[in-house]
Amino acid sequence: MPWTSRPADAAALPERYRRFHAEASAFLAPEDLMTDPLRTLAFGTDASFYRLLPRMVVRPRTPEAVQRLLEAARRYRVSLTFRAAGTSLSGQSVTDSVLVLVAGAWRRWEVLDGGERIALEPGVIGAEANASLAPYGRKIGPDPASINAAMVGGIVANNSSGMCCGTAQNSYRTAAAMKLVLADGAFLDTGDAPSRRRFAETHRDLCQGLAAIRDEIAGDDALSRRIREKFRIKNTTGYSLNAFVDFHDPIDILMHLMVGSEGTLGFMAEVTLDTVVEHPCKASALLLFPDIEQAARATMALKGGPVAAAELMDRASLRSVESKPGMPASLAALGPEACALLVETRAADREALGRQTGEVGRLLSSATTLAPVAFTSDKAETERLWDVRRGLFPAVGAARPIGTTVVIEDVAFPMQHLAAGTVELQRLMRAHGYAEGIIFGHALDGNLHFVFTQGFEDPAEIRRYQGLMDEVCRTVVERFDGSLKGEHGTGRNMAPFVELEWGQKAYALMKRLKALLDPDQILNPGVVLNDDAQAHLKNLKPLPRAHEMVDRCTECGFCEPRCPSRDLSTSPRQRIVVQREVARLRRSGQDPARLERLVKDFGWLGEATCAADGLCATACPVAIDTGAFMKTLRAAGHGEEARKAAARQAARYDRFAARVRLGLGAAGAAQAVLGSGLLRGLSSAARALSGGRLPLWNRWTPGPAPAVDFRDVVRGEGRRVVYFPSCIVRMMGPARADPESRAVFEAALSVLGKAGYDVLFPAGLPSLCCGLTFDSKGFPDLADRKARELERALLEKSEGGAIPVLCDTSPCVQRMKKGVDPRLSIHEPAEFVQRFLLDRLRFRRQPGAVAVHPTCSTVKMGLAGGLRAVAEACAETVVVPPRVGCCGFAGDRGYTHPELNASALSELRAGVGGCGEGFSNSRTCEIGLSLHAGIPYRSILFLVDRCTT
Numbered sequence: 048m049p050w051t052s053r054p055a056d057a058a059a060l061p062e063r064y065r066r067f068h069a070e071a072s073a074f075l076a077p078e079d080l081m082t083d084p085l086r087t088l089a090f091g092t093d094a095s096f097y098r099l100l101p102r103m104v105v106r107p108r109t110p111e112a113v114q115r116l117l118e119a120a121r122r123y124r125v126s127l128t129f130r131a132a133g134t135s136l137s138g139q140s141v142t143d144s145v146l147v148l149v150a151g152a153w154r155r156w157e158v159l160d161g162g163e164r165i166a167l168e169p170g171v172i173g174a175e176a177n178a179s180l181a182p183y184g185r186k187i188g189p190d191p192a193s194i195n196a197a198m199v200g201g202i203v204a205n206n207s208s209g210m211c212c213g214t215a216q217n218s219y220r221t222a223a224a225m226k227l228v229l230a231d232g233a234f235l236d237t238g239d240a241p242s243r244r245r246f247a248e249t250h251r252d253l254c255q256g257l258a259a260i261r262d263e264i265a266g267d268d269a270l271s272r273r274i275r276e277k278f279r280i281k282n283t284t285g286y287s288l289n290a291f292v293d294f295h296d297p298i299d300i301l302m303h304l305m306v307g308s309e310g311t312l313g314f315m316a317e318v319t320l321d322t323v324v325e326h327p328c329k330a331s332a333l334l335l336f337p338d339i340e341q342a343a344r345a346t347m348a349l350k351g352g353p354v355a356a357a358e359l360m361d362r363a364s365l366r367s368v369e370s371k372p373g374m375p376a377s378l379a380a381l382g383p384e385a386c387a388l389l390v391e392t393r394a395a396d397r398e399a400l401g402r403q404t405g406e407v408g409r410l411l412s413s414a415t416t417l418a419p420v421a422f423t424s425d426k427a428e429t430e431r432l433w434d435v436r437r438g439l440f441p442a443v444g445a446a447r448p449i450g451t452t453v454v455i456e457d458v459a460f461p462m463q464h465l466a467a468g469t470v471e472l473q474r475l476m477r478a479h480g481y482a483e484g485i486i487f488g489h490a491l492d493g494n495l496h497f498v499f500t501q502g503f504e505d506p507a508e509i510r511r512y513q514g515l516m517d518e519v520c521r522t523v524v525e526r527f528d529g530s531l532k533g534e535h536g537t538g539r540n541m542a543p544f545v546e547l548e549w550g551q552k553a554y555a556l557m558k559r560l561k562a563l564l565d566p567d568q569i570l571n572p573g574v575v576l577n578d579d580a581q582a583h584l585k586n587l588k589p590l591p592r593a594h595e596m597v598d599r600c601t602e603c604g605f606c607e608p609r610c611p612s613r614d615l616s617t618s619p620r621q622r623i624v625v626q627r628e629v630a631r632l633r634r635s636g637q638d639p640a641r642l643e644r645l646v647k648d649f650g651w652l653g654e655a656t657c658a659a660d661g662l663c664a665t666a667c668p669v670a671i672d673t674g675a676f677m678k679t680l681r682a683a684g685h686g687e688e689a690r691k692a693a694a695r696q697a698a699r700y701d702r703f704a705a706r707v708r709l710g711l712g713a714a715g716a717a718q719a720v721l722g723s724g725l726l727r728g729l730s731s732a733a734r735a736l737s738g739g740r741l742p743l744w745n746r747w748t749p750g751p752a753p754a755v756d757f758r759d760v761v762r763g764e765g766r767r768v769v770y771f772p773s774c775i776v777r778m779m780g781p782a783r784a785d786p787e788s789r790a791v792f793e794a795a796l797s798v799l800g801k802a803g804y805d806v807l808f809p810a811g812l813p814s815l816c817c818g819l820t821f822d823s824k825g826f827p828d829l830a831d832r833k834a835r836e837l838e839r840a841l842l843e844k845s846e847g848g849a850i851p852v853l854c855d856t857s858p859c860v861q862r863m864k865k866g867v868d869p870r871l872s873i874h875e876p877a878e879f880v881q882r883f884l885l886d887r888l889r890f891r892r893q894p895g896a897v898a899v900h901p902t903c904s905t906v907k908m909g910l911a912g913g914l915r916a917v918a919e920a921c922a923e924t925v926v927v928p929p930r931v932g933c934c935g936f937a938g939d940r941g942y943t944h945p946e947l948n949a950s951a952l953s954e955l956r957a958g959v960g961g962c963g964e965g966f967s968n969s970r971t972c973e974i975g976l977s978l979h980a981g982i983p984y985r986s987i988l989f990l991v992d993r994c995t996t
Contacts, residue, residue, distance in 0.1 A: 137538025928958025
């Protein structure tokens with residue numbers, strides 16, 4: 048069921064917003080029009096250190112809807128701020144007016160011209176675009192560090208770059224066409240000749256205004272030269288004035304002005320980018336220097352050489368990670384002024400790669416290094432080297448005092464000033480009391496990031512920050528003529544300093560441009576241009592304590608693409624934001640009505656719809672598992688009766704399992720008599736009458752597994768395994784809709800029989816459980832008790848861990864590996880097949896395509912590749928559907944909150960086209976997968992059994 052705001056929420060808005068809301072209600076779905084306090088808070092938070100609470104959050108899904116929103120915004124004098132992933136660092140995606148979401152929609156893309164170009168809607172994640180281009184050996188040019196979360200709309204609107212793209216392959220240089228909606232509602236497709244002609248006729252004044260600015264710049268030699276010089280290095284301060292120098296046609300100028308405009312000039316409904324080559328062969332070297340000056344000199348020598356990236360890291364950066372596991376031992380022995388460059392070169396083949404590493408060595412022959420230049424192309428070793436660079440931000444984030452935020456500033460120097468600029472940045476940070484700050488960046492482009500922790504609760508701290516930024520801005524501009532923003536966008540953070548960097552004349556042209564395209568000032572006011580000299584010191588975000596498990600969250604948003612509820616309710620970042628506000632209100636005693644409402648709405652928007660899969664931690668820079676945090680909230684919410692009932696279930700688990708089988712049998716009998724359609728209708732009606740408390744039956748609900756007395760099978764061929772059929776597999780057999788009639792443990796026993804294994808079962812099996820079901824429901828003590836029982840049984844049967852253990856359910860395996868005696872060697876199905884059965888079985892590939900779904904636990908254990916490899920040994924074609932992560936079934940939540948499962952798998956059916964069946968390694972996940980794919984999903988063991996002798 049979609050969550051909708053209460054009518055009273057909109058009724059409480061100021062009059063012009065009420066009118067805007069009423070008009071928007073005519074063409075937006077209720078779930079796409081949000082005025083409730085929880086979601087306006089949640090979406091009013093981005094990765095920056097600013098917070099503004101929008102009065103309303105809307106999600107249009109078509110260009111026509113955007114046009115109608117703009118029309119209403121003009122009529123009622125309401126400003127709009129467009130937002131994609133919210134990974135922006137400078138405050139450009141927050142507002143106190145109307146926030147217009149791209150995330151959750153605008154996800155289409157099309158690869159064009161054999162991969163030479165790609166057309167992308169703004170809600171496509173950058174990494175998704177690259178995945179679609181990988182088969183062509185191509186990628187998009189921009190490569191920001193946030194590419195696994197950042198969306199194309201934000202990447203282009205901020206002119207994001209990154210470690211390798213420099214200024215030659217950024218969004219500005221690779222933009223080929225755009226579909227735009229301007230502030231007056233006009234639609235323009237710059238890649239369509241008729242659309243361009245119509246626009247030139249209907250918007251003659253606009254085109255003439257752009258041409259006038261172009262001609263004025265062309266007639267001013269000094270300004271033209273300055274613009275060209277400013278964009279030789281990375282620069283995202285202000286608007287892309289280089290468009291007036293690089294292009295003549297006003298429509299081409301307009302398209303390139305949109306790049307880096309941060310939603311202040313119009314809306315990009317689609318962008319077509321020229322792609323760049325993704326070379327398959329790479330080599331990296333970590334170069335160590337006695338000081339920054341020597342590192343900068345080496346960077347200058349590398350400029351123009353066959354170098355894809357050269358990442359500079361000062362001594363404070365290296366010190367922040369040198370004690371982390373896996374870091375090179377040489378880091379700890381460096382002197383106090385040492386500096387490093389992490390260099391990468393890429394080529395089409397190994398021979399070319401060898402020539403290039405040799406050329407880099409020659410370019411560095413006169414450099415003063417602390418060790419010889421040594422490249423490696425070993426994937427594991429290069430990953431270890433790049434872990435040094437990737438670990439810098441997490442190290443600062445994890446070590447910061449609770450209540451402070453991590454500030455990442457971003458400047459660029461002309462290459463000849465890189466050494467002096469870096470040294471001066473170090474001096475300024477120390478002078479203003481930021482000695483713990485680190486400096487790193489993309490040295491080939493003179494682009495440096497300086498990172499420090501900052502609290503905004505104390506006015507003295509704000510003044511300290513102000514002093515640093517004022518002096519940094521003056522130094523970068525007046526002493527080194529650099530960029531105040533190299534790649535993070537101007538936003539609110541640097542808007543007051545745009546005139547300082549560009550001067551009065553260029554700044555005046557920017558203001559003319561804004562007035563020309565947005566005369567009513569309805570598009571993201573206060574961003575890019577802001578005459579308030581104190582704007583960067585206002586609306587600073589608080590980060591109050593909430594819980595030790597989540598207090599280190601920097602609200603970056605990297606977790607969101609991994610979350611199965613992100614399009615349904617809230618994401619991990621948003622759950623933490625809300626809990627921080629709840630904690631603040633409880634401590635302060637302020638606004639008890641708001642506190643009560645947040646707590647109540649969080650029940651469904653936060654806790655109930657969290658799958659608690661923990662995948663968020665795999666993308667989080669500081670490894671926060673918001674799912675585990677939700678489990679603590681569940682535990683705190685249990686009353687005494689609930690705890691007693693759970694304890695009774697744990698104590699007599701065999702009886703509980705028998706009751707489940709009985710219930711599944713009854714449901715199967717009802718299905719046989721009533722038919723799937725009628726039973727689904729009755730279940731749906733009963734669920735509605737219960738207020739959503741009763742589970743929702745579906746046609747892929749399993750029948751009961753056979754009640755089997757598991758006895759050891761001894762073949763005497765010298766191989767033994769302890770087999771633990773999970774409690775879910777012991778309860779759940781196949782669904783009536785599935786042509787397969789066997790239970791999972793029957794397929795497992797067949798495979799093990801072919802391999803000649805003695806199969807041993809732990810004693811007391813009917814009562815054994817790994818504890819996962821209790822853990823997910825917020826009963827950690829009972830979960831640990833069941834895990835200890837299982838541990839004792841497995842240790843006894845495996846002779847103290849001498850015999851490997853097979854469990855047929857991946858989530859159970861993950862819990863067992865984390866919580867039981869390390870002597871036990873426990874394996875999930877694909878892992879066991881790969882390790883022990885490849886030499887004991889003869890595989891034959893079946894024709895056609897099969898789908899494979901790595902569960903969350905499979906991914907977290909690093910076994911997704913093994914699952915796919917086993918499937919590829921069995922089938923000619925293996926499909927892993929894109930954009931399908933956690934299935935959201937989450938044990939039994941697929942029944943109790945089916946909307947979570949449906950939202951998480953909304954793109955599954957399209958992704959399995961051409962597949963007749965799917966395979967995974969979790970019986971409950973397979974229920975939801977089958978339901979939403981329209982094909983049966985089963986354990987990978989069934990495929991192995993079918994394709995081996």
